[in-house]
Amino acid sequence: MRTVAQNAELALLLEVAGTPKPGNVDRHRDHDDLRFEHFLAGAVGARGGLDAAAAGEPLGESFRRAVEGMSEQRGGNTQFGALLLQMPLVAAAGADDRDLSPGGAAAVVESTTVADAANFYRAFEAVDVAVDDPPEEMAALDVRRGSDAVPALEDRGLTLADIMARSADRDGVAREWVEGFERTFGAAESIESGDPERPVADRAADAFLELLAAEVDTFVVTQHDRAAAERATERARAALDGDIDPEDLAEEFVAEGINPGTTADTVAAALFVALERGLEV
Amino acid sequence: MRTVAQNAELALLLEVAGTPKPGNVDRHRDHDDLRFEHFLAGAVGARGGLDAAAAGEPLGESFRRAVEGMSEQRGGNTQFGALLLQMPLVAAAGADDRDLSPGGAAAVVESTTVADAANFYRAFEAVDVAVDDPPEEMAALDVRRGSDAVPALEDRGLTLADIMARSADRDGVAREWVEGFERTFGAAESIESGDPERPVADRAADAFLELLAAEVDTFVVTQHDRAAAERATERARAALDGDIDPEDLAEEFVAEGINPGTTADTVAAALFVALERGLEV
Numbered sequence: 001m002r003t004v005a006q007n008a009e010l011a012l013l014l015e016v017a018g019t020p021k022p023g024n025v026d027r028h029r030d031h032d033d034l035r036f037e038h039f040l041a042g043a044v045g046a047r048g049g050l051d052a053a054a055a056g057e058p059l060g061e062s063f064r065r066a067v068e069g070m071s072e073q074r075g076g077n078t079q080f081g082a083l084l085l086q087m088p089l090v091a092a093a094g095a096d097d098r099d100l101s102p103g104g105a106a107a108v109v110e111s112t113t114v115a116d117a118a119n120f121y122r123a124f125e126a127v128d129v130a131v132d133d134p135p136e137e138m139a140a141l142d143v144r145r146g147s148d149a150v151p152a153l154e155d156r157g158l159t160l161a162d163i164m165a166r167s168a169d170r171d172g173v174a175r176e177w178v179e180g181f182e183r184t185f186g187a188a189e190s191i192e193s194g195d196p197e198r199p200v201a202d203r204a205a206d207a208f209l210e211l212l213a214a215e216v217d218t219f220v221v222t223q224h225d226r227a228a229a230e231r232a233t234e235r236a237r238a239a240l241d242g243d244i245d246p247e248d249l250a251e252e253f254v255a256e257g258i259n260p261g262t263t264a265d266t267v268a269a270a271l272f273v274a275l276e277r278g279l280e281v
Numbered sequence: 282m283r284t285v286a287q288n289a290e291l292a293l294l295l296e297v298a299g300t301p302k303p304g305n306v307d308r309h310r311d312h313d314d315l316r317f318e319h320f321l322a323g324a325v326g327a328r329g330g331l332d333a334a335a336a337g338e339p340l341g342e343s344f345r346r347a348v349e350g351m352s353e354q355r356g357g358n359t360q361f362g363a364l365l366l367q368m369p370l371v372a373a374a375g376a377d378d379r380d381l382s383p384g385g386a387a388a389v390v391e392s393t394t395v396a397d398a399a400n401f402y403r404a405f406e407a408v409d410v411a412v413d414d415p416p417e418e419m420a421a422l423d424v425r426r427g428s429d430a431v432p433a434l435e436d437r438g439l440t441l442a443d444i445m446a447r448s449a450d451r452d453g454v455a456r457e458w459v460e461g462f463e464r465t466f467g468a469a470e471s472i473e474s475g476d477p478e479r480p481v482a483d484r485a486a487d488a489f490l491e492l493l494a495a496e497v498d499t500f501v502v503t504q505h506d507r508a509a510a511e512r513a514t515e516r517a518r519a520a521l522d523g524d525i526d527p528e529d530l531a532e533e534f535v536a537e538g539i540n541p542g543t544t545a546d547t548v549a550a551a552l553f554v555a556l557e558r559g560l561e562v
Contacts, residue, residue, distance in 0.1 A: 001353065002322075002325065002326055002350075002353060003329075006325050006326065006328065009325055010321060010322055010325045013294070013321040013325065014318060014321060017317060017318055017321060027308055027309075027317065028308075028309070030480075035480055036298060036308065036482070037295060037298055037480055037481055037482045037562055038562065040291060040294040040295060040298060040562075041283075041291055041562040044283065044287050044290055044291045044294065045283055045287065047287065047328075048284075069283070072282065072283060073561075073562045074561055074562065199311075199316055199318055200318055201317070201318045280354075280355055281318055281319065281321075281322040281354045281355065
């Protein structure tokens with residue numbers, strides 16, 4: 001039987017394999033400097049940190065290790081958000097009193113410490129992550145400052161859960177941390193309830209479109225603006241309604257530089273939940 | 282830095298991602314019941330056995346563990362041959378006196394025991410592997426007998442190296458074991474000397490074609506016959522010479538049910554060697 005960390009790694013691989021996943025690297029599409037094989041290496045490299053999280057080691061340190069390992073390829077940031085979203089779920093699934101549920105994951109989030117927050121910040125030193133400027137009162141806590149922000153964190157006594165709460169209004173991954181992983185568990189159910197004969201990666205691509213059609217992708221907001229993200233969601237809805245072929249939408253998003261990365265992160269976390277609950281590949 | 286076992290796992294993933302790899306599952310092609318995602322799960326599942334081999338645990342037991350883990354997906358045999366070819370290389374790379382060279386790998390082969398052979402046989406119980414009928418005097422040692430063949434092995438005192446030597450005339454993986462992994466190291470050099478801007482998986486696909494053009498694939502001999510295998514090699518040579526588009530050859534092989542699996546196994550082992558020697562992804 002695959003271990004908890006193996007399921008997390010496999011989820012990352014199945015996520016990137018799923019196609020069409022408009023705007024993202026997938027089995028059929030590379031970006032210029034960010035290619036399918038970078039995601040393969042990223043998933044394999046993240047494994048040590050996933051093992052640590054499943055073994056109950058501190059969440060922030062596990063995350064930092066996963067990101068450092070993920071970064072050992074030439075594509076840059078492949079799975080930062082996916083790993084951040086998976087971490088509390090992996091910890092919940094790996095715990096002795098295993099509780100892979102929204103409540104169990106929320107309990108992991110609640111238990112995070114200031115040290116976890118510090119390691120979260122340190123993880124940003126391993127890889128360039130696209131983020132918005134923080135609100136002015138948060139400037140000292142800009143994640144791009146990496147470990148330079150740690151004294152400010154410690155002064156204010158902020159845990160990783162506190163940091164996520166402060167970003168939840170503009171970052172979809174942070175929002176999942178705060179809101180009990182509602183979208184993640186919903187997408188897991190969607191994948192699980194798909195045609196069992198349909199490849200898992202294809203069911204994951206379906207879930208991607210459903211998620212994007214339901215809610216704007218905050219990574220698109222960061223890279224472009226809210227209008228672009230709202231338009232991307234409208235287009236995803238059109239694809240879901242059969243008004244545009246998802247393959248054509250994929251070409252359209254690539255041409256426009258639309259990359260719904262947070263939605264992909266959610267699918268990776270959902271695949272992990274589904275695999276842990278027995279989804280067969 | 283990725284561990285030895287992580288590089289072996291990543292090599293399996295890069296191998297299946299490389300395209301076009303005429304006749305095999307690759308990033309762009311599935312077979313009906315054997316799909317890309319089965320190879321992803323196979324590579325992840327094999328990891329425990331790869332970890333064991335890198336840590337110096339007995340080779341046969343490590344292989345059996347790798348195959349059992351690999352088999353936890355619905356596609357059946359995805360990487361049996363690739364793992365068998367990787368094992369001595371992984372052990373050589375993981376040893377305290379690390380010697381990832383033809384000589385180092387040959388020394389590992391030489392050191393195998395009857396117990397390693399027994400676990401090799403047991404590995405056949407985890408998954409259906411296409412093999413030829415053995416010569417009559419070897420009937421008691423038919424691998425398809427699995428652990429039922431172990432008493433015969435023990436009676437004759439055959440090590441895993443002995444078993445490989447007895448199959449080298451009809452199995453390309455066994456031949457590599459016997460002949461110092463000559464093709465594997467040659468293909469590793471070919472991948473390493475490719476254009477560094479060209480994706481690693483594409484360079485691996487190039488190496489696949491070169492290998493197939495140079496020598497018949499014994500898996501094709503097993504599945505069809507020698508004439509079919511010789512014809513496949515001629516066609517690969519034509520593709521290499523530019524007389525046929527490799528993408529068209531891929532369609533041709535799929536239509537004919539030609540699946541040069543042993544050549545793919547060699548590429549997976551070659552990718553491992555190249556990654557261990559510093560190939561960047």
